[in-house]
Amino acid sequence: MGNSKKFIAMVVFALGAAIARAELVVESGFVRASLPASNSTSAYMTLNNTGDADILISGVTTAAAGKVSFHGTMNHEGMMHMMEMENLKIAAHKSLVLESGGMHMMLENMTVALTAGSKVELVLQFADGRNKTISLPVQSVLADNH
Numbered sequence: 001m002g003n004s005k006k007f008i009a010m011v012v013f014a015l016g017a018a019i020a021r022a023e024l025v026v027e028s029g030f031v032r033a034s035l036p037a038s039n040s041t042s043a044y045m046t047l048n049n050t051g052d053a054d055i056l057i058s059g060v061t062t063a064a065a066g067k068v069s070f071h072g073t074m075n076h077e078g079m080m081h082m083m084e085m086e087n088l089k090i091a092a093h094k095s096l097v098l099e100s101g102g103m104h105m106m107l108e109n110m111t112v113a114l115t116a117g118s119k120v121e122l123v124l125q126f127a128d129g130r131n132k133t134i135s136l137p138v139q140s141v142l143a144d145n146h
């Protein structure tokens, strides 16, 4: 009995330490201003994991869109294809860059038109149940929509 209690206390302590050390720092983020004819737009940012544990972003919610998905971009024989990914993984002490032509977040079923100069709040949902709210500026960007 005494031993198993001690063991449980150690496991709880270890989990707490791992969670405390997983820290996400978001840099250079922006959301592309939505085009009048489009129901979707994309978000770009650099996700830095400054902690000792991997971070898994399992979903994103925002009041600006009905759905946010993660897209990867793949060049197949000169044609750009997008594929949906279930989550974003940022390994400990690594960065994940979401950029035009690469991985990005896709805001779909937009509820509002996003105009350059405004801001959008995104809630990043982590696989461990925590979340982090970030506020990104809306920028108008020409060229392709992804």
Ligand SMILES: [Cu+2]
Pocket: 042, 071, 082, 104, 105, 106, 146
């Ligand atoms: Cu996309």
